[in-house]
Amino acid sequence: MTSFLWPRSNSRGSDMWQQDQLDRIVKADDLHISPFREDGKTYGTPTWIWCVQVKGELYVRGYHGTASRWYQAAVKQRTGRISAAGSVIDVSFEPVSLSDEINNAIDEAYEEKYRTSSYLRPMIDKRARAATVRVVPRDTREHHR
Template structure:
């Protein structure tokens, strides 16, 4: 755990992160307002250090993205593990988002134009264990 504000933030298990090395997608299911989970959505993801990031192809218009931002919680399926997670938007102009963009370009080089779309840059979310 590391400090985030005045709280101790959970970190991803190193073994789980290692198991994701060759994975191309994960499933995320943000909560609805009544805390039911949305149908899982398959998304591309990248790892930056010990953090995971996802983007909505359709950008901020995506229903799952809107729910993730509004509720901030949900489920993620990572390497066969169903986990409770938190979602946090990443500012487009931040250094983190620029680093995430570089990771997307490196990981999905054959499809990188999908992630260069203006809307996708505005829909970066950090996914953290809850």
């Protein structure tokens, strides 16, 4: 089954998530990220990662900071896909500057969502903050698994 979602545009002019879709992704907490490999055609091995939403946008971070393999591929290739909440979605990856003020709000979202996890502290330290990525839908198609 495939459903079609019309993207919204944000202040940067890029597509945004439909709020109900974003809510499903974040609530499911089963996001797997697959940036393209070097050839720009083959998806990388899906990597399970944490995700949060801030101001209607989806953010992820590399636990191992910029050394995270998925992060390096995402920054280099800029596109790929995610699978979450029963859907596979084509996305773009936009690195977030360490100095970007949104990082404080992302920290708060991680603290709220993952407050009981022993992995929380590393996800809000400088190393992980340096590997923050905004995940943006590339088109309106949502493929259900």
